[in-house]
Amino acid sequence: MSPRPDPRPAAGGPPAEAAKAAPRPGERTAADRLAFWSRQAEELHWETRWSEVLDWSAAPFARWFTGGRLNVAYNCVDRHVEAGHGDQVAFHWEGEPGDTRTITYADLRREVCRTANALLSLGLRAGDRVAIQLPMIPEAVFAMLACARLGLPHSVVFGGFSPAALQSRIEDAGARLLITSDGQYRRGRAEPMKANTDEATRHAPSIEHVLVVRRTATEVPWTEGRDLWWHDLVDTQPDEHRPEAFDAEHPLFILYTSGTTGRPKGILHTSGGYLTQTAYTHRAVFDLDPDTDVYWCTADIGWITGHSYIVYGPLANRTTSVLYEGTPTTPHEGRHFEVIEKYGVSVYYTAPTLIRTFMKWGEQLPARYDLSSIGMLGSVGEPINPEAWRWYRKHIGGDRVPIVDTWWQTETGAVMIAPLPGAAPAKPGSAQAPLPGVSAKVVDDQGREVGRGESGYLVLDQPWPAMLRGIWGDEDRYRETYWARFAHRGHYFAGDGARYDEDGDIWLLGRVDDVMNVSGHRISTAEVESALVSHPSVAEAAVVGASDPTTGQAIVAFVILRAGATDGDAAEVTAALREHVAREIGPIAKPGRILVVPELPKTRSGKIMRRLLRDVAENREAGDVTTLADASVMDLITAGLTGRP
Numbered sequence: 001m002s003p004r005p006d007p008r009p010a011a012g013g014p015p016a017e018a019a020k021a022a023p024r025p026g027e028r029t030a031a032d033r034l035a036f037w038s039r040q041a042e043e044l045h046w047e048t049r050w051s052e053v054l055d056w057s058a059a060p061f062a063r064w065f066t067g068g069r070l071n072v073a074y075n076c077v078d079r080h081v082e083a084g085h086g087d088q089v090a091f092h093w094e095g096e097p098g099d100t101r102t103i104t105y106a107d108l109r110r111e112v113c114r115t116a117n118a119l120l121s122l123g124l125r126a127g128d129r130v131a132i133q134l135p136m137i138p139e140a141v142f143a144m145l146a147c148a149r150l151g152l153p154h155s156v157v158f159g160g161f162s163p164a165a166l167q168s169r170i171e172d173a174g175a176r177l178l179i180t181s182d183g184q185y186r187r188g189r190a191e192p193m194k195a196n197t198d199e200a201t202r203h204a205p206s207i208e209h210v211l212v213v214r215r216t217a218t219e220v221p222w223t224e225g226r227d228l229w230w231h232d233l234v235d236t237q238p239d240e241h242r243p244e245a246f247d248a249e250h251p252l253f254i255l256y257t258s259g260t261t262g263r264p265k266g267i268l269h270t271s272g273g274y275l276t277q278t279a280y281t282h283r284a285v286f287d288l289d290p291d292t293d294v295y296w297c298t299a300d301i302g303w304i305t306g307h308s309y310i311v312y313g314p315l316a317n318r319t320t321s322v323l324y325e326g327t328p329t330t331p332h333e334g335r336h337f338e339v340i341e342k343y344g345v346s347v348y349y350t351a352p353t354l355i356r357t358f359m360k361w362g363e364q365l366p367a368r369y370d371l372s373s374i375g376m377l378g379s380v381g382e383p384i385n386p387e388a389w390r391w392y393r394k395h396i397g398g399d400r401v402p403i404v405d406t407w408w409q410t411e412t413g414a415v416m417i418a419p420l421p422g423a424a425p426a427k428p429g430s431a432q433a434p435l436p437g438v439s440a441k442v443v444d445d446q447g448r449e450v451g452r453g454e455s456g457y458l459v460l461d462q463p464w465p466a467m468l469r470g471i472w473g474d475e476d477r478y479r480e481t482y483w484a485r486f487a488h489r490g491h492y493f494a495g496d497g498a499r500y501d502e503d504g505d506i507w508l509l510g511r512v513d514d515v516m517n518v519s520g521h522r523i524s525t526a527e528v529e530s531a532l533v534s535h536p537s538v539a540e541a542a543v544v545g546a547s548d549p550t551t552g553q554a555i556v557a558f559v560i561l562r563a564g565a566t567d568g569d570a571a572e573v574t575a576a577l578r579e580h581v582a583r584e585i586g587p588i589a590k591p592g593r594i595l596v597v598p599e600l601p602k603t604r605s606g607k608i609m610r611r612l613l614r615d616v617a618e619n620r621e622a623g624d625v626t627t628l629a630d631a632s633v634m635d636l637i638t639a640g641l642t643g644r645p
């Protein structure tokens with residue numbers, strides 16, 4: 001594929017797609033925004049048109065496209081086949097060991113129909129929940145789309161989560177079916193998966209069946225009558241299935257994410273609004289041409305980025321995508337560049353943590369590959385520092401392609417803030433401006449908009465189609481978490497700090513709550529703390545995210561050990577604690593460092609002052625200690641740490 005010209009000249013008109021999508025002159029009011037989203041929804045196939053674009057009368061519970069009926073999977077698959085694009089590749093799948101599979105839209109339709117028929121044969125009916133824990137294999141996409149086709153909300157759980165984490169998610173959602181695999185390839189090794197999911201389902205009585213994909217030919221424990229092989233059940237099903245239309249507000253999926261407490265939140269997304277905004281943003285932000293582009297989003301399907309920008313958005317737009325199973329280092333560090341060269345990837349969407357890892361490996365690595373197909377680069381998951389932005393553009397983008405820094409969240413469902421190609425000159429490190437149809441502001445403590453050059457909290461002051469519809473089973477927590485902070489203004493509080501520059505462009509500054517961002521993964525300090533204190537050696541724990549040059553933040557834990565726990569080797573105890581956290585939550589939550597301390601800094605009301613611990617973790621002089629109940633605690637902590645690595 002030939003390289004595209006930079007569609008974002010500093011001056012000059014926007015490219016066709018962005019121009020089509022851009023708001024019409026004067027489109028600033030709420031009514032204009034609704035008209036804009038109405039036009040975007042028309043790009044989808046609706047069995048019944050909506051009667052009202054937005055019903056906000058039960059705010060903060062939104063209803064978009066009320067009265068409308070559609071089938072999400074039909075929109076992502078069948079309609080492209082019916083329009084004559086059955087032979088177009090939907091996915092170039094690349095397995096970690098080097099096996100490949102090419103899946104056209106016609107193939108995808110057949111696989112999704114078979115999977116849907118299989119789920120029906122198990123007695124599942126619209127509204128039943130299905131848990132999915134799978135590696136990045138095509139069956140993960142088939143499973144999600146089959147659920148969408150039947151109106152079964154799916155709950156995809158990242159493959160790296162522990163049995164305990166999977167169990168709590170299954171229980172919270174009350175899933176009837178779990179779809180998993182025998183094993184998964186991780187860094188060249190086949191690791192067990194089914195053995196872990198069995199541990200999770202042992203205490204999850206809602207699960208009636210476990211559907212198992214054979215991926216690694218690993219030996220698996222088997223429960224007769226409950227467990228079913230995918231190749232036995234799915235591959236023998238009829239190729240045809242007639243999709244039924246569901247209400248625009250029918251639940252599409254639940255996706256668990258970390259908040260400020262120890263218990264993950266089941267973020268609920270529904271159908272019509274979600275698909276409208278994921279499809280629109282994917283088309284407009286990446287300036288995507290379905291006939292020529294090869295798109296690759298490197299996220300895992302277990303995260304929102306995988307849901308919105310590997311599955312729903314790209315497929316609704318009839319995109320040809322790369323789906324890659326493995327880690328970027330397997331079998332060698334040039335793997336991503338090799339894949340870009342092999343498939344002529346033109347749009348590459350990844351996270352700053354990986355870009356910084358590439359930087360560490362050195363520019364000679366991408367230089368060995370032909371990356372001239374790249375025409376657009378994307379970034380997501382955390383603020384991208386200008387140095388990484390420039391390196392990305394120079395060494396992956398040949399110093400000629402635009403980079404879109406996309407800000408959004410599991411809760412927003414789709415991109416909210418990003419520089420639209422062609423709309424403005426690029427600013428390295430800034431997500432810049434809300435997309436058309438989206439309204440975001442930076443406000444002070446009172447919810448008043450701050451001025452140019454000032455910082456504050458990022459809020460979304462108008463509802464948007466892909467917004468979460470709540471937290472599964474917990475209305476109060478939904479109101480409390482997102483809407484209580486600026487209730488008097490009706491703003492959604494994102495939990496991020498942000499700043500306006502002198503042009504009024506938005507710069508994201510990271511989380512302002514107790515949520516950490518480690519390699520683009522959201523992990524709450526409370527979650528890791530509660531895992532640590534569940535270990536018999538730990539009396540108390542406090543966790544902070546400390547700046548890290550590669551992962552953005554690294555998890556640093558301060559623990560007070562119980563009497564007797566220090567008798568052994570301290571290094572052994574901390575190693576055991578790291579393993580314990582990996583078992584409780586998953587390897588992504590393993591603290592990088594665990595520091596054993598005699599006390600924790602607390603206010604008079606007993607609240608741990610993480611700010612001071614962050615100072616210690618980042619090797620700074622501790623800041624203001626006047627609000628501590630006992631100011632000498634910091635001396636005790638730092639004295640105890642002196643001489644430690």
Ligand code: PRX
Nearest residue numbers: 380381382383405406407408409410508522
């Ligand atoms: O802090 C922001 C950061 O990631 C958080 C959302 O995490 P999650 O729900 O896991 O979704 C990640 C993928 C969308 C946000 O609150 N974040 C995400 N994208 C950016 C970002 N921070 C700065 N710039 C971004 N582009």
